[in-house]
Amino acid sequence: MNHAEPLVRFSGVQKTYDGEQLVVRALDLDIQRGEFLSLLGPSGSGKTTTLMMLAGFESPTAGDILLDGKQITRTPPHKRNFGMVFQNYALFPHLTVGQNVAYPLTVRKVPKAEQADRVKKALDMVRLTGMADRLPARLSGGQQQRVALARALVFNPQLVLMDEPLGALDKQLREHMQIELKELHRQLGVTFVYVTHDQGEALTMSDRVAVFNEGVIQQLADVEALYETPSNRFVAGFVGDSTVITGTLQGSGTACALQLPDGQRLPG
Ligand code: ADP
Structure with a gap:
């Protein structure tokens, strides 16, 4: 290459x-x-x-x-x-968060033990540690979008x-997620x-x-x-x-706080 x-x-x-x-x-x-x-x-x-x-x-x-x-x-x-993430890239409602994230690995016939390891890492990455057994309906919009992101990233x-x-998130969450995506x-x-x-x-x-x-x-x-x-x-x-929003993520895990938003208007 x-x-x-x-x-x-x-x-x-x-x-x-x-x-x-x-x-x-x-x-x-x-x-x-x-x-x-x-x-x-x-x-x-x-x-x-x-x-x-x-x-x-x-x-x-x-x-x-x-x-x-x-x-x-x-x-x-x-x-x-x-990896792909779209606005309405629906999660499988009958599968848990962990099973949703594992889906691309299942399709690729990755061994089960390796799947578990990779799913855990992907969920940690998007700060959904410990949420693997939940069903998507029990998550907020931002959390669901993070699951879609984990699913897009899980196979490297x-x-x-x-x-x-x-696009489907409210303004405050959208701005929060922008900072998260940039950091990720x-x-x-x-x-x-x-x-x-x-x-x-x-x-x-x-x-x-x-x-x-x-x-x-x-x-x-x-x-x-x-x-x-x-x-x-x-x-x-x-x-x-x-x-343009400027800000940084502070702390770790799902309880992390966002130092934000400080909507800064740049000269046009
Ligand atoms: P954007 O993402 O910037 O909104 P699109 O690429 O979706 O733009 O669309 C560009 C143009 O192509 C638009 O005029 C749209 O109506 C047209 N278009 C997009 N998808 C299709 C399709 N599947 N069949 C016919 N026209 C389409």
Whole structure:
């Protein structure tokens, strides 16, 4: 593996659903190993379509997608081995938290003893220690979303794809989870690709942000550069109107306190 090359490369990728209108146009995008990249843009700008092509649920109409320099453009989702968390990525209601998290390991025929060990580690990671025997219905929305996250991380994927995973949570919990996700990313060093239409969310968590509009990446840059040197008026307007949260997690375990939120408004 050549570590100088990006983990993922989109090269000239296009997508049309109806054979006419391109919803993703000539997309060139490199995703670096270990980064937290957000795909940010208004509704209908092509973010989810881009993520679905990366996941393998949609095929590009033209162009190539490479993983570690190898073609995966037509590789089916289960062979890509990516972790995924979506807004309504339902847990199995009749399975316990532990069984839900173990599911990807069961599918991969991982031995039972190893499953137990990995499930415990994944639950510790998302601060749900001791919750393995509960049913999902007995958890809060934020806890359920953490179970989905543990399930996405339990098989050590090299890439975790998330599509508006916090969209169903109330504002306070959403902001709390943003800090948690950012911290988890820092600890794990796994590559995260995160779709959102919420500027504050993208700017709070990401190393880099790709700003989409009408199927085109308008700018791909780190947060500071998006503010200081927006590439056009769309980026300046869209990014400028946002609230970024700063904060840190304190303590450990499920009773951890969040030093937050201190909604900080950055200059637009
Ligand atoms: P975003 O995630 O930025 O909201 P999407 O990628 O979901 O954007 O959608 C981009 C465009 O593609 C929209 O106009 C949407 O209506 C259209 N689209 C998305 N999915 C489908 C589909 N399965 N069939 C037809 N059109 C679709």
